[in-house]
Amino acid sequence: MYSKFENFMKKYLAPLADKMDKEVHLSAVKKAMVAMTPLLIIGSFCLIPEAIPNMIGENHVISQWILANLDIIYIPYNVGMALMSVYVTVIIAYQLANSYKLDIPGCVTMGLVSFLMLVVEFTEDGGISKTYLGPKGLFCAMFAGFIAVELFRWCKKKNFTIKMPDTVPDFVSRSFEMIPISVIIIGFFLIVRIVCVNVLNTMPPLIFTAIFAPLVGSMDNPIAYTFLKMLQALIFFFGIHPSVLSPISTQFLAENIAAVQAGHVATHFYAPGPESAFGNFTGSGVTIGCVFWCLMSKNKALKQVGRLSFIPALFGINEPILFGAPIVLNPMFFIPFVICGGIIGSLGGWAMYLGIMKCSTFTPPYVGVFLEGFLTNMDPMSIVVNAVQLILSILIWYPFVKSYEKTYGNKEEETNAISAEDAAILDDLDLDF
Numbered sequence: 001m002y003s004k005f006e007n008f009m010k011k012y013l014a015p016l017a018d019k020m021d022k023e024v025h026l027s028a029v030k031k032a033m034v035a036m037t038p039l040l041i042i043g044s045f046c047l048i049p050e051a052i053p054n055m056i057g058e059n060h061v062i063s064q065w066i067l068a069n070l071d072i073i074y075i076p077y078n079v080g081m082a083l084m085s086v087y088v089t090v091i092i093a094y095q096l097a098n099s100y101k102l103d104i105p106g107c108v109t110m111g112l113v114s115f116l117m118l119v120v121e122f123t124e125d126g127g128i129s130k131t132y133l134g135p136k137g138l139f140c141a142m143f144a145g146f147i148a149v150e151l152f153r154w155c156k157k158k159n160f161t162i163k164m165p166d167t168v169p170d171f172v173s174r175s176f177e178m179i180p181i182s183v184i185i186i187g188f189f190l191i192v193r194i195v196c197v198n199v200l201n202t203m204p205p206l207i208f209t210a211i212f213a214p215l216v217g218s219m220d221n222p223i224a225y226t227f228l229k230m231l232q233a234l235i236f237f238f239g240i241h242p243s244v245l246s247p248i249s250t251q252f253l254a255e256n257i258a259a260v261q262a263g264h265v266a267t268h269f270y271a272p273g274p275e276s277a278f279g280n281f282t283g284s285g286v287t288i289g290c291v292f293w294c295l296m297s298k299n300k301a302l303k304q305v306g307r308l309s310f311i312p313a314l315f316g317i318n319e320p321i322l323f324g325a326p327i328v329l330n331p332m333f334f335i336p337f338v339i340c341g342g343i344i345g346s347l348g349g350w351a352m353y354l355g356i357m358k359c360s361t362f363t364p365p366y367v368g369v370f371l372e373g374f375l376t377n378m379d380p381m382s383i384v385v386n387a388v389q390l391i392l393s394i395l396i397w398y399p400f401v402k403s404y405e406k407t408y409g410n411k412e413e414e415t416n417a418i419s420a421e422d423a424a425i426l427d428d429l430d431l432d433f
Helices: 002-022 024-035 038-047 049-054 061-068 074-079 081-102 104-119 136-158 169-200 204-211 213-220 222-237 246-261 272-280 288-295 300-314 317-325 331-345 349-354 370-377 380-405 420-429
Strands: none
Touching: 024 038, 024 081, 024 136, 024 300, 038 074, 038 081, 038 246, 049 061, 049 169, 074 081, 081 104, 081 136, 081 246, 104 136, 104 169, 104 204, 136 204, 136 317, 169 204, 169 272, 169 300, 222 349, 272 300, 272 349, 272 370, 288 300, 288 317, 288 331, 288 380, 300 317, 300 349, 300 380, 331 349, 331 380
């Protein structure tokens, strides 16, 4: 049974997953979202000082200083998170240009100009509104980055450029090459802007909001979120790191922060902080149970893998157990990792949706399990939720690890679950803790 399932995955699902992993557009989005992590952390930090006066009283000298300098405190947020879509456009254009081996400065410039043409609104005093320059413009940023670079690539392929003699300096030649490309790209996005504003009577970002509304709205549904966690575990089952939906969680975090700033309650549970602290508790698929039973295993190789994986798991890193046990492409671990791991990973979302735990306004760095969850919302219930996840993972993984252990022998037989070479490396690490 296991061999048939393994053959089916290798024949049909593994090639599909590999293609997804190598798809340049998805890769560009993933890298752009990873690059935004510092902005999310800094933007979240800016919210903390404003909460201090509520805790110690507005008459305190520290509170008075904070209230008097809020404009300065929020500068990192206003130039970081509030302009996030600008940076995402640049990174996506850069990554695509790099993948296609195109002129990177030219592609980045065209991507940024294209995005600004779609989202910029002018105020009555001649200034520029930043309404769509932040998280609300993320889908528009992806569209502009993708289309601008693809048009750039098409123009180069069709030779819609001006060729200068070889005697002309390279920087001058490139400037002339960009003229027809710039006209085509800017002309395309100008037409899009005119159609949206003058024909449809709406800004382009609102068009994308309407198109993706079902997808965005579904992420506030705990049932859909549970399915998402299973899907992410399934993708990771093939050794591919999933982060395609990061723009939605980023937008939700920004809306939570804005709600708290306005004196309201945060309502979105799908945000980067909880996604790491609860959705990927001890790693995608909540694999701490597998680590625990590997540590307790009579099989020498599994015990060494457990030792190697324990400390990283406490900081949400589970690649050692994924590839060491292995869990990846191992049909015996499909159920506890993909199905059960997805359900356990969604418990934080359910707790926030049901009002048992507060929603997040902070994305902490990797500070370890339990503490990371608490920092996302400063709610003691986060520790309880993580504890439930820990217990459920240990209970669920027990029969599967024990069955796997019997398949590869007991202590006396010392049949390794990994190769002899890998076992020797683990021996040299001397991981006795």
